[in-house]
Amino acid sequence: MDPYLYYLIELSAANPAVVAEDIYTVNGELLLARSAPLDEKTCLALQGKTLALPLANSIELKTVITSGDLLQHLLGTIRSTEYFQALAEQKHPLSSLEPVCAKLSDLPLLQQYLTVMAAQMNDLYQRTLCVSLWALYIAQEMRLPAAESGEIFWAAIAHDIGMLHIDPQILHKSEKLTAEDWLHIQSHVEIARSILMDVPGLSAEIVAAVSEHHERCDGTGYPLAKVESELSIAGQILAVADSIVGIYFNRFKAQGRRWREVIPILEMNRAAYLYRSCDIVTTMILRSELPLPNVVHGSGVPEFAERMLQQNLQLQNWFTQLRDCLTSVGYTHGDRKLHALQNVIFHIATTFKGSMLFKEDLRESLESMAGKEGNSITQAVADASLRQEEMKFHLQRLSRMVQMYISSGDAKDPKILRKIEEGFTNISGRIK
Structure with missing residues (x-):
């Protein structure tokens, strides 16, 4: 079973889904008719079938995250994070978020994915909010046009939706991951790209940035091992924003450590990222003037x-x-x-x-x-x-x-x- 279908079934008790458009196989067999509820029973008809269209394109959730909800979630992230508070107070007013969030109402498929992510993979959703703030702030610090900064923000919001199609047993595996496991996890990039290519209202630049968020300027990334000259500015900004959040959440947050400690790690990876973005991140963190973490004594x-x-x-x-x-x-x-x-x-x-x-x-x-x-x-x-x-x-x-x-x-x-x-x-x- 596609993990996304599994998440929808789990969510159905609190937030029912219905079939918005008839669901057919690639051979033209009707599986579920319009208005049918999507629950554990009706989903049996979908198992083992190759659908003519991705499932997400054919269903609707009763309740989805709105533009206002997204704005409030971002504001909540800022208010609960000392570092983001300092940035907002100094150079990035909260009012700058409202215009970029407004676009969500025009992206129903993305609304659906964010709703499922927030409900079923909330840790990933919280990270996504942080990546989006970092990406937007870096773009603004680089003085990119507002429209371009907005596209980078939306690439950040969408960059990990492919993870909703990755086997949760592999994601939560306690033992060592195999090479095949890593390849499966890495496929989330191509999955996201495939989904977003057919979303009306998303530019090719947004899709490209999502495709590149695990690429590295020195050619050590995936899926295509591109080098700096082959990468977009948006993709490079998203890559460094995603890495910063990954470093902080995976290594520092549980220990109560601060964003300041990202700096020495980022400095050691300068060859992998757009050099200007590394300088900007370091400047932003130091500008916040947060106290240094306690050291051993x-x-x-x-x-x-x-x-x-x-x-x-x-x-x-x-x-x-x-x-x-x-x-x-x-x-x-x-x-x-x-x-x-x-x-x-x-x-x-x-x-x-x-x-x-x-x-x-x-x-x-x-x-x-x-x-x-x-x-x-x-x-x-x-x-x-x-x-x-x-x-x-x-x-x-x-x-x-x-x-x-x-x-x-x-x-x-x-x-x-x-x-x-x-x-x-x-x-x-x-x-x-």
Whole structure:
């Protein structure tokens, strides 16, 4: 069963759906007639069938999120988030949101998807609101025309609707995801693009931005591994906004940490994003003048420093194993996908070479702190700790990419594939 149909059935008790247009198979078989309720019983007729039109295009919900609702949800996000409050007070008045939200009343299909997302995947909906605010504010800081800023906002609102068609068992899987699982999750981009292409009132620029929100300027993104010259400004802004929110929600929010801590991680990823957007984000965060997060102090200093030392050594070993695995096969193989993986390891090497993570002075400082109690961990060392976590993220990401390459069957040379498999043996256990 399409997960979206499953979500509609779950929602039907509180918010009934009805068939707005007759639902046919691609062969012309009538499955459900107009005005029929969409519930668990009637949905049995749809299982295993290939529909002539996507299901969402043929149904209506009794109640949908309106333009006014969306505005209130965004205002609620701002009021409950110290950082967004500071931005609104300084340079981005709340009144600027009303004009962009008004467009939702002209987009009934998007109203439906947002309604289902808010009810069934509320965490994703909350993230979407944050991404939309970030994208709009970055566009405004870049002084883009109001119409263009509005399109970037709507690309952000729509960018993750494809996730409503991804198997929830994979999304909520507690064990390690397989390469096939990752490919399934990544398909949400193409799903969203396919849905949005047929939505009246959405421009080609909005659809393109959604298609590009996981692409990266250095060619390490997906689904097409585009590079900066192939990407739209809207897509690049959406990409950095989505990444900022992902970093904050996935790594910092549960720990009560602040948006300020996104800066050192963003700085380490400058090659992946439109450079101007990185500068703007950093300026926006620092302009908010929010207090710095508390750092470790007193008796916790030695343990913190020792943990950083051990992680630093582990990361160096992991990086060395991945580098050797990918570069030992040479560069004349003519395999585009393998070249992409090799480019990623070069990107990681360049990024972290300049980050001081492997520098002797950092190691000496940590060893000194590990040997005695100090007053506190400096902000510089705290930022270095965040950079180490970012390196771990990149190495995990590249390890998954290598795993997916091995299992894809796309390798051009069986001998090279076997060599990579052998080199990857000791690395695979690190992927989480």
